[in-house]
Amino acid sequence: MMDGTPKPAAASTVISASALNLTFETNDGPVHALRDVNLEVGKGDFVSFIGPSGCGKTTFLRVMADLEQPTSGTVLVNGVTPEEARKARAYGYVFQAAGLYPWRTIGGNIRLPLEIMGYDKRVQAERVKEVLALVDLAGFEKKYPWQLSGGMQQRASIARALAFEADILLMDEPFGALDEIVRDHLNEQLLALWARTQKTICFVTHSIPEAVYLSTKIVVMSPRPGRITDVIESTLPRERPLDIRDTPEFLEIAHRVREGLRAGHAYD
Amino acid sequence: MRAVVPVLTVVAVIVAIWYAAAVWLNAPWARDMAARQDRELGAAELVVDTWSQDKPKLPAPHQVVTELWETTVEKSVTSKRSLVYHAWVTLSATLAGFGLGTALGFALAVGIVYIRVMDMSVMPWVIASQTIPILAIAPMIIVVLNAVGVSGLLPKAVISMYLSFFPVVVGMVKGLRSPSAMQLDQMRTWNATSAQEFVKLRLPSSMPYLFASLKIAMAASLVGAIVGELPTGAVAGLGARLLAGSYYGQTIQIWSALFMAAAVAAAMVGLIGVLQRVTLRRMGLDR
Numbered sequence: 001m002m003d004g005t006p007k008p009a010a011a012s013t014v015i016s017a018s019a020l021n022l023t024f025e026t027n028d029g030p031v032h033a034l035r036d037v038n039l040e041v042g043k044g045d046f047v048s049f050i051g052p053s054g055c056g057k058t059t060f061l062r063v064m065a066d067l068e069q070p071t072s073g074t075v076l077v078n079g080v081t082p083e084e085a086r087k088a089r090a091y092g093y094v095f096q097a098a099g100l101y102p103w104r105t106i107g108g109n110i111r112l113p114l115e116i117m118g119y120d121k122r123v124q125a126e127r128v129k130e131v132l133a134l135v136d137l138a139g140f141e142k143k144y145p146w147q148l149s150g151g152m153q154q155r156a157s158i159a160r161a162l163a164f165e166a167d168i169l170l171m172d173e174p175f176g177a178l179d180e181i182v183r184d185h186l187n188e189q190l191l192a193l194w195a196r197t198q199k200t201i202c203f204v205t206h207s208i209p210e211a212v213y214l215s216t217k218i219v220v221m222s223p224r225p226g227r228i229t230d231v232i233e234s235t236l237p238r239e240r241p242l243d244i245r246d247t248p249e250f251l252e253i254a255h256r257v258r259e260g261l262r263a264g265h266a267y268d
Numbered sequence: 269m270r271a272v273v274p275v276l277t278v279v280a281v282i283v284a285i286w287y288a289a290a291v292w293l294n295a296p297w298a299r300d301m302a303a304r305q306d307r308e309l310g311a312a313e314l315v316v317d318t319w320s321q322d323k324p325k326l327p328a329p330h331q332v333v334t335e336l337w338e339t340t341v342e343k344s345v346t347s348k349r350s351l352v353y354h355a356w357v358t359l360s361a362t363l364a365g366f367g368l369g370t371a372l373g374f375a376l377a378v379g380i381v382y383i384r385v386m387d388m389s390v391m392p393w394v395i396a397s398q399t400i401p402i403l404a405i406a407p408m409i410i411v412v413l414n415a416v417g418v419s420g421l422l423p424k425a426v427i428s429m430y431l432s433f434f435p436v437v438v439g440m441v442k443g444l445r446s447p448s449a450m451q452l453d454q455m456r457t458w459n460a461t462s463a464q465e466f467v468k469l470r471l472p473s474s475m476p477y478l479f480a481s482l483k484i485a486m487a488a489s490l491v492g493a494i495v496g497e498l499p500t501g502a503v504a505g506l507g508a509r510l511l512a513g514s515y516y517g518q519t520i521q522i523w524s525a526l527f528m529a530a531a532v533a534a535a536m537v538g539l540i541g542v543l544q545r546v547t548l549r550r551m552g553l554d555r
Contacts, residue, residue, distance in 0.1 A: 067453050086459055093457040095450050103472050103551035112468065113458045144552045164458075 013079075014168060014200045015041040015064060020073035022059060022226075032225030033059040034070070039219065039228065043167075046194055046201045048211035049219045050257060051264065056226020057204045057219075061170050064202065065093050077168065089117060091168035092161030096176055098153035100145040100160075106132070107141035110160045117164055131159040134193055151182040155189070162197070169201045175210070187213055188242055195238065208261075212236075212254045213245055220257055222264020230260035283329050293325040294318035327520045335524040348504070355528050357505040358493050361421050362536070365428020366489040370482065372429060373436025380437070381444045381470070382462070391441075398434050402427065402492065407499040424505075428492035432485035439481030443474025476553060479544035486536045494529060506532075 020037040023030045034056045041047050049057035062068040063075055066082035077085035085091065100109045107128050114124045132138050135155040145153055154174055161169060175183045187210060194201055205211050211218050212234070220230040234253060236244060244250055291314070298317040302309045309317065319328040327335075336351065343350035376394065379386040406427050413423040447469050455465045497507025506525050513522035 062453075065457055067456060086457060089459060091457070093454065095454065097450060099448075099450055099454060101469075101472070103553055116455075116458045116460045116464050116468065146552070 012043040013040050014043050014045070015039070015075070015077050015202070017060075017063075017075045018073060020060075020063070020075060021071045022056070022063065022068065023071045034063070035225035035227045037073070037226075037228055039231070041200060041202065041217070043200055044198055045217055046191075046203065046215050047217045047219060048215040049202065049204045049221060050206060050208065050211045051221030051226075051261065052206065052223055054223035054226065055221040055264070056223070057221050058172050059226065060221075061172055061202060061204050065091060065170055089164055090166055091170050092164065092166045094154075094158050094161045094169065094171040094174045096173045098145070098150075098157040100153055100156060102145055104145075105141065106137065106143050106145065106148065106156050109145065109156060110163050113160060113164050119164075127163050127165075131162045132156075134162060134196070135159040136189060149182075151178050151186060154178065155186065158190075158193075162193075162199075167199060169199045171201065171203045173204050173206070176206070183207075183210070184242060190214065191240060208254050208257050209245060212250060212257060213240065213242075218253070218257055220260035220264065222261070227264075229264040230256070232256055232260070286326075286329050287319070290324065290326045290328045291315055291318045294321055297321065297325070323517045324519055327523050331520050332523045332527060335520045336527060339524060340528075351509070351524060351528050354504055354506050354509050354525070355532055358490070358497065358507065358529070359532055359536075361424035361493040361496065361505070362428055362486075362489045362532075364421060364425035365492055366432050366486055368425060369429040369432030369485055369489060370436050373433035373481070373485070374440055376433070376437045377440030377444060378466075380441050382466075394434060394437050397430070402431060402495050403498075405430070406495050410496065410499060424493050424496035427496035428489040431488040431492040435481045435484040435488065436478075439477045439484075440474055443477030443481075444470045446473045446477065472551065475547060475551060479540060479547070482540050482544075483537050486540055487533050490529060490533045490536070 017037050017039045020034055021032075022034040023032050037056075037060060049060060051057050059068055063070050064077055064082055066086040075082055078088075078090050080088070100106070101112065104112065110128045110131060111124050114127060119127070128141060129138075132141060135158055137152060137155055137159060140148065140152070140156070145156070148156065154177075158169075158171075158174065161171075175186050178186065190201075191214060203211075203214060205214075216234050216238070218230075218232040218234065219228055220232065221227065222229045232253060235249060236253070295314060295318055298309060298314055298321070301317075318324070319331070321327075324331070339349060339351035343352075345352045345356075347353060376386075376390060380390055381387070409426055409430070410423045413419065413426065444466075451469060451473075452465070455469055460468070493505070494507040494510070497505040498511055506529050509525040510522055513519065513525065
């Protein structure tokens with residue numbers, strides 16, 4: 001289904017998917033990872049994808065990132081195909097695991113994409129300093145990944161995705177492996193970072209509070225076949241202290257997400 | 269330092285067994301000689317005799333040590349009777365073969381990882397190459413290379429290479445493939461070239477595998493160089509010492525050459541171990 005309120009095809013649309021299908025051929029027959037997915041993501045949106053495992057939320061993110069090819073339908077990222085967008089380095093991708101190289105320092109890890117993209121040495125150093133400050137890791141440049149906690153490592157990996165100034169941040173359950181307390185803290189920091197950088201963020205999660213707390217738009221998905229069952233525009237203000245999670249407004253949105261998830265499960 | 273006591277204990281046990289075995293194996297000869305001279309040997313005489321024969325079936329440890337001392341320390345290293353000289357002859361072929369084998373193994377591994385056709389076709393041949401007894405193929409290599417005018421160090425190095433490239437191929441294929449799907453996807457999101465992916469991800473990831481392979485390859489190289497000296501009637505090298513020793517029943521010479529080979533192998537493998545520790549520590553992979 002289309003984004004709730006049909007907008008004119010504005011220049012502010014960053015990602016648009018229409019009639020998107022993706023089928024994996026497996027030994028047990030075809031698996032419909034995505035069926036008839038339509039979505040528009042506007043500039044500066046924080047979009048969460050939520051659903052049980054197998055609902056295609058990660059697959060959808062990977063299609064946007066040109067890591068997976070759709071069977072049919074189209075996706076446009078910044079108005080071009082995902083492949084062109086990837087080659088233009090239009091997005092930063094944060095994986096479930098931090099995936100820092102153990103043989104590089106934190107600074108070295110953040111420099112890695114910059115080296116690959118051929119940034120000037122001086123610019124590299126500047127960018128590293130900048131993004132480390134952005135994720136609150138200033139002073140950790142010379143440390144090795146194993147000297148950092150899991151939460152800090154994940155922040156470093158976010159810094160790495162921010163380093164080359166892509167406008168879009170694709171995040172695949174980046175806090176999934178962290179405990180609740182650290183996760184709360186990182187969610188708060190992520191919102192602050194989003195407010196400061198004005199990036200468009202696509203965020204995959206399986207936590208309802210996380211999705212509601214972070215997002216301007218929540219995409220509820222369900223499995224077999226993977227599809228979108230609801231798109232919820234958040235009515236929460238952009239400024240969100242952690243205790244907003246106790247407000248009736250928050251609980252109402254969370255309730256609607258839960259309903260959407262339940263509806264998706266009803267007929268399988 | 270706490271390892272010293274157990275190690276010494278084990279060495280002491282081995283030496284004791286060795287002395288006992290020397291008595292047992294050399295006694296028949298001692299008794300035969302005594303019988304020919306119409307003498308009876310007392311127990312003490314028997315033991316002394318079995319530990320000091322010229323061509324014993326099993327030389328006693330001190331005989332080997334004496335031989336080693338005389339042929340290393342007491343001979344000038346340029347002398348044809350110096351074990352150091354022979355060890356160097358073998359070692360130079362070993363190192364040349366090790367270098368060639370490592371280069372070949374590395375190149376094959378890169379090919380197997382990056383070229384699909386090679387992935388499908390090369391590995392079975394690599395494995396088949398190692399099922400052929402090296403003793404069977406070594407004379408062929410030497411004859412063929414001699415026919416095209418190559419002799420001296422290179423044929424031996426080629427045989428070394430033949431044995432040593434294998435562990436490098438196997439280890440490096442595994443090492444270059446050790447990055448996770450996630451790490452490779454990540455490279456893709458940065459639109460990295462294959463060369464960048466290789467240099468910045470695959471190669472560093474493969475380092476622990478590389479060093480494990482190099483240790484095995486070094487030992488295999490030494491075996492290859494020694495084997496390469498056997499069929500040629502080589503006049504120099506540890507293999508030549510072994511061969512000459514067996515022609516003339518010089519068991520002490522054989523044993524001392526064996527110990528020299530073991531010492532050379534241990535030194536070389538130990539050197540790679542040091543290199544490994546330094547490299548992995550600098551890479552932060554050794555904790």
